[in-house]
Amino acid sequence: MNTESIRAAFPILKETINGYPLVYLDNGATTQKPARVIDAITSYYTHTNANVHRGVHTLSQRATIQLEAARKTVAQFFNAPSAGQIIFTAGTTDSINSVALGLAEKHLQEGDEIVLSVAEHHSNILPWQHWAQRHKGKLVVLPLNKEQSVDVTALEDKITPRTKLIALTHVSNTLGTITDVEAAVRIAKLHAIPILIDGAQSAPHLTVNLGKLQPDFFVCSAHKMYGPTGTGILYLSERWLNELPAPRTGGGTIKTVTFDHTEYAEGALRFEPGTPHVAGIIGFSEALKFMSDIGLEAIAQHEQSLLIHAQNQLRALPEIDLYGDHEHKAGVISFNVKGAHPFDVGTLLDKYGIAVRTGHHCTQPLMQHYGIQGTVRASFGVYNTIEETNFFIEKLKKVIKMLS
Ligand SMILES: Cc1ncc(COP(=O)(O)O)c(C=O)c1O
Known part of the structure; x- marks a missing residue:
């Protein structure tokens, strides 16, 4: 992998921060965008912009073709059985909320249980907690194992006849540790319990093969994969593509409408009301091509x-x-400087142009597990280098001295 030419493809990496070259180690929060993604979005607005799906004029057809081509690119990237199982959403949080609202309508009953883990991002806790509080439901929490990954072996003990969903993060955004999702899906299928995999932090770093993994639901965000903000996907298994009640309706989701009755469209369109984020989706597709051109294995290595x-x-x-x-694990390091507040460490590192994230990382239950307020998190992306890593450690040593 030629890191130099990869870095050259990211205009923002030429920025200086406080007089130092930017060292961007906040990729877990969002990644930077290569010029080809920025160009794809500009080109869409320059040459194509029109509303999709219902137009007969040339631009509308061009936009529709590009949007549907993007759906195919996403399906290929994740080896999904069909492009029709890829639903474009505003991102991971939006996707999980859609599943929660859809399941709440029919599948989840009062007193049911949902199994999550202590390492979940708030986005994979709150939609379920929201449902549980309204329907006397219960959230059952998987612990971590000694490697500090989600302890999937504890699943069997947590499953009861009331378990109606398992929802697990694939990679912890705070720790970088990897959940054995293959085992989790196997156990879920054994008990005929649907399983949702939160791939927000795995999709940017690991090969995710949905055809092989066969979860019921898989979600991720484009902006953590070198794509734009405001877009992401919800993958539905064939069963749920047909059975999940669409949580929102509106233009684009229908076949026919009268004031008495609506016949809904089949497939992905049923879940995509209103004008989609076409430019974002096209940018996302270009980001996935960028990642595929480098190769997921090479990125991970x-x-x-x-x-x-x-x-x-x-x-x-x-x-x-x-x-x-x-x-x-994925390229995420969480740490604290003994006796120092993570915000102080992050603020001082920023003085040297080093961007890290500080705080609870939207995983407060995990912070409670460790008995801490927060951590400093450095998360790597494809454009980071050994030299940047050394610079970060060198400046961290200085920061430790300043704070001691
Ligand atoms: C594991 C995990 N799940 C969900 C989310 C939410 O993603 P988004 O803010 O893109 O919806 C994040 C974002 O950091 C995450 O890391």
């Missing part, structure tokens, strides 16, 4: 080498507490 390099150096610092300290 590169990020893994940065992770191991940084982790080894952090382990050698007695002032550092590491969380989720494990070799086999």
Whole structure:
């Protein structure tokens, strides 16, 4: 992998922050965008912009063709059985809310249980908690194992006849640890319980093969995969494509409407009311092509080498507490400087142009598990380098001295 030419493709990496070259280590929150994604969006608005699906004029047809081609690109990227199972949404949070609202309508009954894990992002807790509080439902929480991944072996103990859904993060956004989703799907299928996989942090770093994994629901966000904000996907298994009540309706979702009755469209369109984020979806498709051109394996290997390099150096610092300290995980490092507030560490690193995230990372239950307020999180992307990693460690050592 040629990191130099990859870096050259990202205009923002030429920015300086406080007089230092930008070292962007906040990829878990959102990734930067390569010029080809920015260009694809500009080109769409320059040459194509029109509303999709119902127009007979040339631009509308062009826009529709590009949107549906993007759906195919997404399906291929994730090896989904069919493009029709890919629903475009505003992102992971929107996708999970759609599933929660849809399931609440028919599938979930008062007193039912949903199994999640202690490592979930708030976006994969709150929609279920919202339902549970209104319907006397119960959230059942899987713990972490000794590698600080979600303990899927505890699933069997947590499942009861009232379990109606399992909803698990694939990769923890705070720790980077990887859930054994293959085992989770196997157990879910054994008990005929639907399973949702939150792929917000796995899709950018690991090969996700939906055809092989066969979850009921898979969700992710474009902006964490070098694509634009405001778009993402909800993958539905064939069963749920037909059975999930659409949580929202409106233009674009129908075959015929009278004031007495509506016949809804079949497939993905039933879940996509209103004008979609066409430019965003086209940008997303270009981002996936960018990732495929490099290769998911190459991206994972590169990020893994940065992770191991940084982790080894952090382990050698007695002032550092590491969380989720494990070799086999996505490129995310969470740590604290003993006795210092994560915000202070993040603010001081920013003085050297180093962007890291600080706080609870929308995983407050996980923070409660560790008995801490928050952490400093460095998360790697395809454009980060060993030199940047060394610079980060060097400046972190300075910050430790300043705060001691
Ligand atoms: C694991 C996980 N789930 C869900 C989300 C929510 O994603 P979005 O804000 O793109 O909807 C995030 C974002 O950080 C995440 O890391």
